[in-house]
Amino acid sequence: MIVGLGPGPAEWMTPEASAAINAASDVVGYGPYLDRLTLRPDQRAHASENRLELDRARLALKLAAEDRAVAVVSGGDPGVFAMAAAVFEAIEEDPRWLKLDVRVAPGVTAMQAAAARLGAPLGHDFCAISLSDNLKPWAIVERRLRAAAEGDFVIALYNPASQARPTRIMQAFDLLRGAKAAATPVAFARAVGRADETLTLTTLGEADGSLADMATLVVIGSSETRCIVRDGARPWMVTPRAYGAGR
Amino acid sequence: MIVGLGPGPAEWMTPEASAAINAASDVVGYGPYLDRLTLRPDQRAHASENRLELDRARLALKLAAEDRAVAVVSGGDPGVFAMAAAVFEAIEEDPRWLKLDVRVAPGVTAMQAAAARLGAPLGHDFCAISLSDNLKPWAIVERRLRAAAEGDFVIALYNPASQARPTRIMQAFDLLRGAKAAATPVAFARAVGRADETLTLTTLGEADGSLADMATLVVIGSSETRCIVRDGARPWMVTPRAYGAGR
Numbered sequence: 001m002i003v004g005l006g007p008g009p010a011e012w013m014t015p016e017a018s019a020a021i022n023a024a025s026d027v028v029g030y031g032p033y034l035d036r037l038t039l040r041p042d043q044r045a046h047a048s049e050n051r052l053e054l055d056r057a058r059l060a061l062k063l064a065a066e067d068r069a070v071a072v073v074s075g076g077d078p079g080v081f082a083m084a085a086a087v088f089e090a091i092e093e094d095p096r097w098l099k100l101d102v103r104v105a106p107g108v109t110a111m112q113a114a115a116a117r118l119g120a121p122l123g124h125d126f127c128a129i130s131l132s133d134n135l136k137p138w139a140i141v142e143r144r145l146r147a148a149a150e151g152d153f154v155i156a157l158y159n160p161a162s163q164a165r166p167t168r169i170m171q172a173f174d175l176l177r178g179a180k181a182a183a184t185p186v187a188f189a190r191a192v193g194r195a196d197e198t199l200t201l202t203t204l205g206e207a208d209g210s211l212a213d214m215a216t217l218v219v220i221g222s223s224e225t226r227c228i229v230r231d232g233a234r235p236w237m238v239t240p241r242a243y244g245a246g247r
Numbered sequence: 248m249i250v251g252l253g254p255g256p257a258e259w260m261t262p263e264a265s266a267a268i269n270a271a272s273d274v275v276g277y278g279p280y281l282d283r284l285t286l287r288p289d290q291r292a293h294a295s296e297n298r299l300e301l302d303r304a305r306l307a308l309k310l311a312a313e314d315r316a317v318a319v320v321s322g323g324d325p326g327v328f329a330m331a332a333a334v335f336e337a338i339e340e341d342p343r344w345l346k347l348d349v350r351v352a353p354g355v356t357a358m359q360a361a362a363a364r365l366g367a368p369l370g371h372d373f374c375a376i377s378l379s380d381n382l383k384p385w386a387i388v389e390r391r392l393r394a395a396a397e398g399d400f401v402i403a404l405y406n407p408a409s410q411a412r413p414t415r416i417m418q419a420f421d422l423l424r425g426a427k428a429a430a431t432p433v434a435f436a437r438a439v440g441r442a443d444e445t446l447t448l449t450t451l452g453e454a455d456g457s458l459a460d461m462a463t464l465v466v467i468g469s470s471e472t473r474c475i476v477r478d479g480a481r482p483w484m485v486t487p488r489a490y491g492a493g494r
Contacts, residue, residue, distance in 0.1 A: 011266070014355065016258035053488070077355075079362040081488075085370025088475060088485040098477050104363035108261065108324075108353050115326040116351035123332025124383075125391055127374035127400060136371075136490030140399070144372055147398025151391040153374055228335060230345050238335040241300070241328075243383030 001070070002084050004077045004107020005033055008193040012113065016105045024071035028060040029083075033073050051134070053083060057090035061097045077109040081130045081158050110217040111156040114189030117199055119228070119236030121187065121219045124243065126154035131161070131168040138171075145172055149179035154239050155220040160212040169218065170209035176220060180204055185221040185237050188212055201227065201235055248317070249331050251324045251354020252280055255440040259360065263352045271318035275307040276330075280320050298381070300330060304337035308344045324356040328377050328405050357464040358403040361436030364446055366475070366483030368434065368466045371490065373401035378408070378415040385418075392419055396426035401486050402467040407459040416465065417456035423467060427451055432468040432484050435459055448474065448482055 001020045006012035021027060021037060031047040039045055046063075048056050060072045074082035084104050091097045115122045127148050131141060148155045155176075160169040176184075182205030190198040190213070200211055204220060212218055224243060227235035248267045253259035268274060268284060278294040286292055293310075295303050307319045321329035331351050338344045362369045374395050378388060395402045402423075407416040423431075429452030437445040437460070447458055451467060459465055471490060474482035 006261075011263035012261050012353070014253070014259050014261060016256075019258070077359050079359060079367055079369050081370070084362075084367035085485060085488045088367050088370075088483050089487050091483070092475055098475070104367070106259070106355050106359040106363040108355065109359070112324050112326060112353040112356070115331075116353040120326055120331035120335050120351070122326050123328075123335075125374065125376045127372065127395075127398075129372045135488050140490050144398040144400065147394045147400070148374075150397065151374075151394025152387070153391065153394070228339055228345070236335050236338070238332060240336050241332045241382050243387050 001103050001105060002072045002074070002078045002087050003105045004074055004079075004082070005036060006108045007076055007110055007113040008036070008191070012108045012193060014105065014107060017107060020071050020105050021073070023069055025069045026063050027071045027073060028056055028063070029073035030056070033075050037073070053086035054090055057083065057087040058093070060087065061090055061094070061100065064100050065096060074107070077107040078104055079106060080109040080128065110158065110192065111219070113192040114156075114187070114217045114219060117189060117192055118187050118201070118219065119238045121221065121225060121237045121239055122154055122156070123239040123241055124154065124222065124224065126156060128156045128158060130158040131172060132159040133165070133168070141172070142175060145175050146179065149176055152222045154222045154225060157218040157220070159214060160216055160218045161209070162214055167209070169212045173204065173207050173209055177204055180220070181223065184223070185225050185227050187219045187237055188216050189219065190216040192217070199234060201237060248350050248352060249319045249321070249325045249334050250352045251321055251326075251329070252283060253355040254323055254357055254360040255283070255438070259355045259440060261352065261354060264354060267318050267352050268320070270316055272316045273310050274318045274320060275303055275310070276320035277303070280322050284320070300333035301337055304330065304334040305340070307334065308337055308341070308347065311347050312343060321354070324354040325351055326353060327356040327375065357405065357439065358466070360439040361434065361464045361466060364436060364439055365434050365448070365466065366485045368432075368468065368472060368484045368486055369401055369403070370486040370488055371401065371469065371471065373403060375403045375405060377405040378419060379406040380412070380415070388419070389422060392422050393426065396423055399469045401469045401472060404465040404467070406461060407463055407465045408456070409461050414456070416459045420451065420454050420456055424451060427467070428470065431470070432472050432474050434466045434484055435463055436466065437463040439464070446481060448484060
C-alpha cells in the first residue's frame with residue numbers, strides 16, 4: 001500500500017491512510033515522514049534518505065514479495081510528485097513484482113492545503129509544476145512555465161528551491177514576468193498545517209524568490225485571480241468560477 | 248466552514264471534515280452530497296440544486312451572519328471546481344460578510360482518487376481543466392487544451408460531458424489528437440470509490456468520448472506516460488518521475 005499522510009496534521013490524514021498504517025507490518029519511508037507516526041513495537045520502520053525514492057520502492061516491493069504487509073508512506077498525496085510513480089517504476093524492473101497486490105491511498109497534497117488557507121486560488125483551471133530539475137532538464141520546466149502562462153492557468157509550483165539550487169524560483173519568476181501582468185497575485189505558503197506555517201501574499205512584480213524553500217508551495221494566479229481585502233486580516237486569494245466576467 | 252467530503256467513501260473523508268460536519272448547526276449543499284451524511288435531529292440540512300452555487304453560498308453566509316455554525320459541503324475538494332470560489336465571490340457582495348470567520352477544509356478530489364486507482368498517472372507535472380462552459384467561453388477551454396499539449400502536461404479533465412452538452416469531450420479529444428500522439432494513454436475513471444466505479448484504459452487515438460458523463464474524470468497522458476501490462480488485470484498507467492530518460 002502506497003499511503004499519503006497528507007500535509008502534516010492528523011486532521012488531514014484520511015481514515016484509509018490511518019487504517020493502512022495500522023495494518024502494516026513494515027512501514028517504509030523518508031525519515032521525517034516516519035517520525036510523524038506512532039508505530040507499535042511489532043511494526044518495523046524502514047527509514048531512508050530523501051532522494052533515494054527508487055531504493056525505497058525496491059525495499060518495499062522486496063518485503064511485500066516476502067508476504068510482509070508493507071506501507072510505503074509519502075507526505076501529501078503519493079500520486080503527486082511523490083512515491084507512487086517510484087514504486088511503479090521499480091515494479092517494471094522485476095516481473096515477479098507485477099503480481100503483487102499494490103494499492104494507492106490518496107491524500108491531501110500541499111497545493112490543496114495552501115489553497116484552503118489562502119481562500120480559493122485553485123477555483124478554476126490550474127496546473128502543478130515541480131521546479132526540481134534532479135530528474136528532468138530545466139528546458140522542460142521552462143517550456144511548461146511558458147505553456148502555463150499561454151494557457152492563463154493558475155500555477156502551483158512544488159519544490160521551488162533547494163539548498164543545492166536556491167535560484168530556480170527566481171528563474172521561474174523572471175520567465176513568468178515576461179508573460180504575465182506584474183499585478184498577478186502570488187502566494188508563498190510554507191509548512192501549511194505545521195507549527196511554523198507562514199503565508200505571504202504578494203504580486204508577481206514584487207515576489208521575492210528568497211522566501212521560498214523546499215517546504216514552500218508557491219501559487220501564481222491567472223489573469224482572473226484577485227485578492228479580497230479584509231480589515232485586520234490577510235486578503236483572500238480567489239480565482240472566480242467564471243472566466244472573463246469582469247471584462 | 249467550507250468542507251470537502253472527498254470523492255464518496257467515508258475512508259476518503261478527512262477527520263477535519265467529519266469534525267466540521269459534526270460541529271455544524273446548519274449544513275448547506277447540493278442534495279446528493281447532503282444525502283451522504285447522517286445528520287443529528289438538531290442539525291438543519293439546506294439542500295439545493297446543482298447549478299445554484301452562488302445562491303447556496305449566500306444562504307450559508309446569511310446563516311453564518313446570524314451566528315449559526317454553518318458547514319457548506321462539496322464533493323471532492325471545495326477548492327477544486329467546487330464551492331470555495333462561489334463562497335468567496337458571494338462574500339464580495341456584502342461587506343458585512345467580510346468579517347465572518349470563514350475557513351476551508353480541503354479534501355481528496357476526483358483526479359486524485361482516479362490516479363490512485365490507475366497507478367501513478369499524475370506522477371509528473373499536470374494540469375486540471377474543467378470542460379464545463381457554463382461560466383467560461385469554449386474558446387478559453389480550447390486555448391488551455393492547446394497550451395496543455397504544448398507544455399506536454401498530463402491533463403485531468405473535469406466535467407467532460409453533461410446532458411446539455413454531451414459532445415464537449417469529443418471536441419477536446421479532436422483538438423488534442425491534432426497535437427499529441429495517437430498512442431497517448433487515456434483513462435476514463437467513473438464514480439471512483441462508489442458502487443458503480445468503472446475504469447477504462449485506452450489511447451487518445453481510440454478514445455470514445457461517449458464513455459464520459461458528469462461522474463467521469465478523464466486523464467490524458469503526457470508523452471512520457473506509459474502503461475505497465477499485467478496478467479489478468481488492468482494495466483497500470485504511470486507517468487515516471489524522470490523526463491526524457493527513455494529517449
